[in-house]
Amino acid sequence: MARRRMRPCLVCNTLTRNASRCDTHQQQWQQQQDRVRGSAHQRGYTQAWRTTAAHAVAQHREQWGDWCPGFKVAGHPSTDLTADHIVPKAAGGTDDPANIQVLCRGCNSRKHAQST
Ligand SMILES: [Zn+2]
Numbered sequence: 163m164a165r166r167r168m169r170p171c172l173v174c175n176t177l178t179r180n181a182s183r184c185d186t187h188q189q190q191w192q193q194q195q196d197r198v199r200g201s202a203h204q205r206g207y208t209q210a211w212r213t214t215a216a217h218a219v220a221q222h223r224e225q226w227g228d229w230c231p232g233f234k235v236a237g238h239p240s241t242d243l244t245a246d247h248i249v250p251k252a253a254g255g256t257d258d259p260a261n262i263q264v265l266c267r268g269c270n271s272r273k274h275a276q277s278t
């Protein structure tokens with residue numbers, strides 16, 4: 163069963179033995195992914211941070227359930243919780259749990275919108 167089924171490239175529809183793209187477009191896609199990863203890395207959002215953030219949200223859920231403590235608003239129920247740095251990485255903040263705050267997406271973007 164070594165023969166793999168040919169699949170059409172997602173971009174140009176040329177049949178390929180790759181998972182989803184022909185060699186040319188696989189390469190292009192890979193380069194694009196590298197760029198995305200690179201820029202995410204520059205902003206401090208590494209894989210390690212994503213793991214830390216997911217862990218922080220999980221811990222928050224365990225303690226508080228689906229509850230956002232609120233930013234400039236009263237605490238409110240929310241299932242859309244995200245972890246964020248209290249002191250931004252750009253300002254020297256770390257991925258230490260003490261520097262991580264869990265808020266819903268709405269409160270998080272409100273915080274970012276008015277961060278000075
Ligand atoms: Zn292609």
Ligand SMILES: [Zn+2]
Nearest residue numbers: 230232266269
């Ligand atoms: Zn909220």
